[in-house]
Amino acid sequence: MLVPKALKVGDKIGYFSPSSPATVFAPKRFERAKSYLESKGFELVAGDLTGKADSYRSGSIQERAEELNTLIRDPSIRCIISTIGGNNSNALLPYIDYESLKRDPKIIIGYSDVTALLLGIYAQTGLVTFYGPALVASFGEFSPLVDESFQSFSDLLCDSLMHFQYTMPSLWTDVKVEWENQTSSKPVYKNEWQFLGSGKVTGRIIGGNLNTMGGVWGSPYMPEIVDGDLLLIEDSLLGIETVERSFSHLKVCGVFDRVSAVILGKHELFDDKGTNRTPLDVLLEVLNGQNIPIFCGFDSCHTHPMLVTPIGVKATIDFDTESFSLNGPWVSA
Structure with a gap:
């Protein structure tokens, strides 16, 4: 590394x-x-x-x-x-x-x-x-x-x-505005992270924007997802039908059989097509009872503020204390 x-x-x-x-x-x-x-x-x-x-x-x-x-x-x-x-x-x-x-x-x-x-x-x-x-x-x-x-x-x-231990931002936003006419900060919502699981899980962070990963999947430019990895996935401006397809792709490729946890970022302006279901609901349906811990709502995604996540670095999710931390190094002195 x-x-x-x-x-x-x-x-x-x-x-x-x-x-x-x-x-x-x-x-x-x-x-x-x-x-x-x-x-x-x-x-x-x-x-x-x-x-x-x-x-x-x-x-x-x-x-x-x-x-x-x-x-x-x-x-x-x-x-x-x-x-x-x-x-x-x-x-x-x-x-x-x-x-x-x-x-x-x-x-x-x-x-x-x-x-x-x-x-x-x-x-x-x-x-x-x-x-x-x-x-x-x-x-x-x-x-x-x-x-x-x-x-x-x-x-x-x-x-x-x-x-490094992440701190949850107190507020966040995905409100859409016209950039060139914007003169002040966007309206915000109260933030929430969800930790679905128990105990500590440690592994290498791999992933990013799930829709984009489809364009490198199976190529020499997609790192192999190995046993114990922490899978970071997030998306933006998609409909629920596309999200179901993307999550199902991971399922049929056996990704959920290998990763030790999923880090699910917020989905900017998710279109639930009137179902009132969230991306987390879709993921749980696709998993169909498969026991994978999920850290949901992480702010390393298309929303503001945007937290930095190093790819390839070991991290620990503690589902009991509801914390997420990095085990370095990711930069050198």
Whole structure:
């Protein structure tokens, strides 16, 4: 396992657009996000596709891969963050300079469609990657939600800890607003985490956005899910019928026979099709009595605030004390 160096004030953070062109369709949010991280003392370095768009994507497959590789090969850049997700990050996987990442491990962070890159890089190099905030989508939000996302970013990436216990944010939101007309923080809900199980479960964290994983499943870029893993899964803007299909795919592939627990993230704007059922209800129906502990409602997902989760690191869920903690290291001094 490789771990990148911890970030420090003054370090360079490079940003890239592996799928959707957020710097083009959300310029105000993009500038707000960039200014926010700069105010924290970091130097932001633009990827080559900043301000560019090719319809639904930022550029061709080769252009997007080269944008990422340019940042990977720059020794002065210590963190690479996606601007947003989309649908097509998996197209970059055959063209990433994995050898350069092995020689110079750096923090790679994002979520949603960027799951393909996080898992692919981990599978090909052993480098711990981070399911966490994206530049425009996360750091373009207003206070106090953006501050809580940054606190998690700072806690996990700027200090070489050997142990970390997550704290549940008191409030959260998935309220949809028009980004370019947004002038204040979104309305919020009271938060809740659910721990369905007993005792302690320890294992390697693997997973991310479940819909995206379908685009790398069965390839060399999908890490093998092994006995004892903790499976992190979350999704966004899907209907209950699609979620049932995705959970059932895991079932028929035998994934639930191997993992020791499921970490189910919040589902942004879940469409229950009038059933009044939740993603947890669907998962329990698919499991059909199979005894797998579930930690439900974790805030490493499409909602705000967004907590950082290292992929490939050991963690412990204590269902009796209702706590979730990491067993390091995930960054080095």
